[in-house]
Amino acid sequence: MKKNIVLILFLSSCTEANFPYGVPPFENQEKLLKECAVDSICGEYSYETGIGETGDATIFKQKDTYYIHYTRDDDIEYIGIGVLSSNYLAITYIYPGFSDVGTTHYEIKNGNLYGYWTCLECDGQKISENLYRK
Numbered sequence: 554m555k556k557n558i559v560l561i562l563f564l565s566s567c568t569e570a571n572f573p574y575g576v577p578p579f580e581n582q583e584k585l586l587k588e589c590a591v592d593s594i595c596g597e598y599s600y601e602t603g604i605g606e607t608g609d610a611t612i613f614k615q616k617d618t619y620y621i622h623y624t625r626d627d628d629i630e631y632i633g634i635g636v637l638s639s640n641y642l643a644i645t646y647i648y649p650g651f652s653d654v655g656t657t658h659y660e661i662k663n664g665n666l667y668g669y670w671t672c673l674e675c676d677g678q679k680i681s682e683n684l685y686r687k
Contacts, residue, residue: 572649573622573632578615582622589614596686603681610684
């Protein structure tokens with residue numbers, strides 16, 4: 554019962570009206586970004602995908618977990634949560650209202666992130682994506 558209540562509260566906080574700032578810890582994104590400034594992954598990035606999407610991304614950290622806030626050039630925003638293992642960062646991301654869910658796997662090289670993503674609606678396709686530090 555407790556898990557169901559938490560899930561309902563989380564899902565209700567992911568509505569488009571307040572997305573992503575109504576989703577913890579994204580409402581504290583600026584503060585957490587400043588706190589992790591010495592972390593080599595935290596920071597501001599531009600990104601491009603193998604299907605022509607471009608935009609900006611902010612990566613910040615809370616304890617041992619990384620969070621990413623993507624803003625596509627067409628102003629669509631989505632968020633992710635990830636874990637670091639060696640020089641690989643694995644991210645699960647969602648769009649507002651859970652209209653899409655996917656996963657990204659990055660390799661960290663020279664301050665940039667190089668990887669691939671796929672999503673539930675990607676029909677099994679793996680798409681390249683690179684994040685370049687600003």
